[in-house]
Amino acid sequence: MAYISMVVCGHCDFGIFQRVAGDTQTCDCGYVTIKQDGSVQATDDQDFYREFPGLNIVHSEEKLRRDFDEMEDRYGRVPHGLAMAQRLSNDKRSFKIQKRRHFEDDLVQVASLTEE
Numbered sequence: 001m002a003y004i005s006m007v008v009c010g011h012c013d014f015g016i017f018q019r020v021a022g023d024t025q026t027c028d029c030g031y032v033t034i035k036q037d038g039s040v041q042a043t044d045d046q047d048f049y050r051e052f053p054g055l056n057i058v059h060s061e062e063k064l065r066r067d068f069d070e071m072e073d074r075y076g077r078v079p080h081g082l083a084m085a086q087r088l089s090n091d092k093r094s095f096k097i098q099k100r101r102h103f104e105d106d107l108v109q110v111a112s113l114t115e116e
């Protein structure tokens with residue numbers, strides 16, 4: 001298990017977190033970024049995001065580090081960040097954060113949504 005601090009964008013609802021110290025993450029719409037030093041920066045002064053420190057996730061620090069080191073980038077960003085962060089902070093159990101889907105899967109999904 002690992003402890004993370006998640007930042008949830010108020011615009012796109014992506015949750016982002018540093019996998020290791022020095023990691024940088026940006027939400028899906030680009031509004032909010034966690035910088036290398038761990039500070040959080042929005043693209044305007046509205047600060048339309050929420051921070052959830054000390055969330056416990058099921059993945060090991062080792063796994064997150066490997067994801068970072070090998071640039072696999074499957075962790076660090078999650079859709080529906082607010083719901084995830086609230087579940088993690090209200091509940092003492094740890095939850096598995098879904099791996100990010102591959103781009104191809106997104107395209108297939110879009111295609112199936114538009115197929116009639």
Ligand SMILES: [Zn+2]
Nearest residue numbers: 009012027029
């Ligand atoms: Zn966003």
